[in-house]
Amino acid sequence: xxxxxxxxxxxxxxxxxxxxxxxxxxxxxxxxxxxxxxxxxxxxxxxxxxxxxxxxxxxxxxxxxxxxxxxxxxxxxxxxxxxxxxxxxxxxxxxxxxxxxxxxxxxxxxxxxxxxxxxxxxxxxxxxxxxxxxxxxxxxxxxxxxxxxxxxxxxxxxxxxxxxxxxxxxxxxxxxxxxxxxxxxxxxxxxxxxxxxxxxxxxxxxxxxxxxxxxxxxxxxxxxxxxxxxxxxxxxxxxxxxxxxxxxxxxxxxxxxxxxxxxxxxxxxxxxxxxxxxxxxxxxxxxxxxxxxxxxxxxxxxxxxxxxxxxxxxxxxxxxxxxxxxxxxxxxxxxxxxxxxxxx
Numbered sequence: 234x235x236x237x238x239x240x241x242x243x244x245x246x247x248x249x250x251x252x253x254x255x256x257x258x259x260x261x262x263x264x265x266x267x268x269x270x271x272x273x274x275x276x277x278x279x280x281x282x283x284x285x286x287x288x289x290x291x292x293x294x295x296x297x298x299x300x301x302x303x304x305x306x307x308x309x310x311x312x313x314x315x316x317x318x319x320x321x322x323x324x325x326x327x328x329x330x331x332x333x334x335x336x337x338x339x340x341x342x343x344x345x346x347x348x349x350x351x352x353x354x355x356x357x358x359x360x361x362x363x364x365x366x367x368x369x370x371x372x373x374x375x376x377x378x379x380x381x382x383x384x385x386x387x388x389x390x391x392x393x394x395x396x397x398x399x400x401x402x403x404x405x406x407x408x409x410x411x412x413x414x415x416x417x418x419x420x421x422x423x424x425x426x427x428x429x430x431x432x433x434x435x436x437x438x439x440x441x442x443x444x445x446x447x448x449x450x451x452x453x454x455x456x457x458x459x460x461x462x463x464x465x466x467x468x469x470x471x472x473x474x475x476x477x478x479x480x481x482x483x484x485x486x487x488x489x490x491x492x493x494x495x496x497x498x499x500x501x502x503x504x505x506x507x508x509x510x511x512x513x514x515x516x517x518x519x520x521x522x523x524x525x526x527x528x529x530x531x532x533x534x535x536x537x538x539x540x541x542x543x544x545x546x547x548x549x550x551x552x553x554x555x556x557x558x559x560x561x562x563x564x565x566x567x568x569x570x571x572x573x574x575x576x577x
Contacts, residue, residue: 261309263308265313268318270317271296273294276295278295279298281317284300285323288308289325289327307329314334317360318360319360322396325399327376333356333357334355334357335381355406357381360385361385361388362386362388367395368397370395374426377400377401378404380403383406384409387412387419388412389413390413391415391417392417392419393411393413393417393419395420397429398423398424400430401427404432404434408436409439411439412439412440415441417449418444418472426460433467435467435469439472443482444480445473445480445499451525459485460488462483464491467494467495468495469495473508473543476502477501479509480541481508486526487530491532491533492534496508496509496536496541499542501544503544503567507547508565510548512550513525513552516575535560538560542567544567548572
């Protein structure tokens with residue numbers, strides 16, 4: 234009987250361990266409690282900016298707890314439904330995962346994926362005034378993951394919404410109404426180690442002279458910048474304008490995979506603009522410096538690319554590997570659906 238009781242006690246302890254561990258993980262999250270863009274002046278509330286600082290320092294800051302205190306772990310920052318209006322860029326310098334309010338409806342299927350749960354428009358908004366990037370990791374090299382968030386009204390020289398210097402992943406994020414005066418209206422990838430992963434993300438009404446939605450650096454220390462870009466089940470619509478050189482501009486030693494996306498109603502110059510640009514910009518047998526490595530690759534699979542307006546919807550040349558399969562590239566205005574840079 235005693236052996237039975239000891240065994241029962243051991244089983245009871247083991248059974249409660251998952252719940253104890255779950256509670257421990259939950260306690261490690263940094264919950265933002267104010268929409269005000271504070272920076273240490275109010276110890277009774279935790280702002281988004283303070284949460285990012287606490288995650289980097291691994292100790293309490295402002296009104297925020299320390300989060301996960303091991304430097305190798307990813308901190309989780311939880312936001313509420315509502316608007317977080319920024320006064321200047323957020324500058325993550327560590328590994329963070331920022332979660333917006335989860336509005337998933339498990340009683341309905343998602344209209345895009347036809348799977349449960351339905352994912353409505355995110356209700357958590359990070360907003361600027363179009364004078365600075367909303368998130369800038371170019372200095373701190375932070376690795377960021379955003380979920381269920383709207384990025385609105387970003388701006389700056391490069392990277393309207395995100396000026397990325399580290400690994401960047403967006404899931405169910407809407408990037409809207411952002412602009413750059415030079416390149417990367419929504420996102421600009423700067424320097425080494427800047428991978429980009431986009432899942433179920435929407436880009437709309439972003440503008441820049443080059444890469445109205447996405448642009449990047451081509452060379453670092455006279456070498457092609459290596460990076461991986463994955464865009465899956467996302468929508469890219471109503472970006473660019475009649476003066477834009479491109480909407481998505483690839484360069485460097487890039488491995489780009491675009492699958493199951495909708496790219497529509499985007500605009501670039503009818504004279505020399507393109508919606509997707511994958512070229513070296515160099516003529517054969519000249520001294521021009523190529524901006525695209527011959528080791529680069531572009532995979533376009535099962536995308537719907539229609540009703541765009543530009544001189545060429547897909548512009549390419551002989552540099553790099555291209556795999557184009559099961560796409561609908563048609564009904565595009567003012568030029569070619571596909572065009573080779575150095576000839577028809």
